[in-house]
Amino acid sequence: MYGILLGITVAGSAVADTTAKVATQVATKADVQMSLWELVVKGGIIMIPILLLSLLAVYFFFERLIAIRKASKSDTNFMNNIRDFIYDVKIDSAKALCKATNSPVSRMVEKGIDRIGKPIPEIERSIESVGRYEVSKLERNLKILGIVAGIAPMLGFIGTIMGVIKIFYNISLSGNFSIGEISGGLYEKMITSASGLIVGVLAYAGYHYLNILLDKVIFKLEDSGIEFIDLLQKEA
Secondary structure, three states: OHHHHHHHHHHHHHHHHHHHHHHHHHHHHHHHOOOHHHHHHHOOOOHHHHHHHHHHHHHHHHHHHHHHHHHHOOOOOHHHHHHHHHHOOOHHHHHHHHHHHOOHHHHHHHHHHHOEOEOHHHHHHHHHHHHHHHHHHHHOOHHHHHHHHHHHHHHHHHHHHHHHHHHHHHHHHHOOOOHHHHHHHHHHHHHHHHHHHHHHHHHHHHHHHHHHHHHHHHHHHHHHHHHHHHHHHHHO
């Protein structure tokens, strides 16, 4: 009987110890868990320019995305209507259609219509100059994404290196060299590298995605310009 009671007591103690250990581990994990904002704060002061760069990247990406998509939209019957107006010698109607359409293609064609009656090479040069101007307007602020893609990772690495220097400097002053002290400070400084890389990769991807959309707009401008010159040559 005594042995049974002793076994029950030992088993109860083991269960209590196990429960205490589990509770301690849960409490430790709860203490270890941090929010995203806490991680950002632990990254240090270098996180401020990285966050500013991320805001710049987001703003200019969507600003250029809206502008390029707006420029890529055009009426499929626009050139057909221009052709009909020119064949019927309705130059004013063609200009009115260009003004009403208000797109890079229409502004380029409108410049060509204004030059009707002059030599074809001169008209072609006028169209090309307007096309280049329209492309330059669409490329405005696009290079900022490329700059962010290059600077953000470098800032992240700078933050990590500064943190490592600080860690070893503190060790040299205290003389206390321990893995816990190094790893505890190092993981905080690696946050800047991770943040810089994330911002850089997203800005890099956005930059090239917008360039792909811009190439389609450039192709449409070139195609419309060639079609308009062919139209004038046939009419001549």
